[in-house]
Amino acid sequence: MQKSRLFGLLTAGLLAALSLSANAAQKDHFNVCWTIYAGWMPWEYAGSQGIVDKWAKKYGIKIDVTQLNDYVESINQYTAGQFDGCTMTNMDALTIPAAGGVESTALIVSDFSNGNDGIVLKGEGKKVADLKGMDVNLVELSVSHYLLARALDSVKLSEKDLKVVNTSDADISAAFNTDDVQAVTTWNPMLSDIKAKPGVTEVFNSSQIPGEIMDMMVVNTQTLKDNPALGKALTGAWFEVVALMNAKNAQSKAALEHMAKASGTDLAGFQAQLDTTKLFATPKEALEFATSKQLPDTQRKVR
Structure with missing residues (x-):
């Protein structure tokens, strides 16, 4: 998995240039895409409830917010120029878009995964060391691949000690239901569904590498x-929704219930996923994380 050049991803402010070059021009109609993940459900709410429209109108533009069902495909389409922005993790921003020659900016560092990504094996009492010699299903060259590498490193194993089987996020839950698949690496909500099955063990998750897996809205x-x-419009819409989520009132509960339903779970299930997501509540909090003294050390691990 390509992990180079990630140190220095986040610079002053919420903006951070990644790599290479692309051409664009002034326009007034934009399209951004997202895929289902607890930390990105605010985009669904912002799009469906007119919040993005409100902020776009304020700045005299139009923004379409489009859901795609396949995470890697969403990044592929962004790289191909079909979208002006796309939700992705820090390490994934440095694989497909960078390799495709698309200069990208981390407009919003929305959260970091704090248990939202995990590795699950069939069988009780399993450990990371049990991965040796196994097939592991995951989205290849994605954040899941990175998580697996970090887990293996923790027990002095490497990818050569097992076999990675490329499986899309849309298919990972169904794959785990088959007899052939014994181990998967994935993220929520699929992770929660898989962990709920009897006789399985989560052997490693992102809470063991806090701050390393960052979720972002990346734009050209x-x-x-x-x-x-x-x-300006995307940032305004995002933090309006996050403020609503944290308001702890009837409107907040309704918004969370909406996001839960849209992600295929109930409020309790969605809240459990949010509990494993360090969602930055304010622009100030996001900025402090993006410019923290600890971040360079964290990013050296990602490199």
């Missing part, structure tokens, strides 16, 4: 440079 750097209103 040149598009953002030519159209700063896009960044």
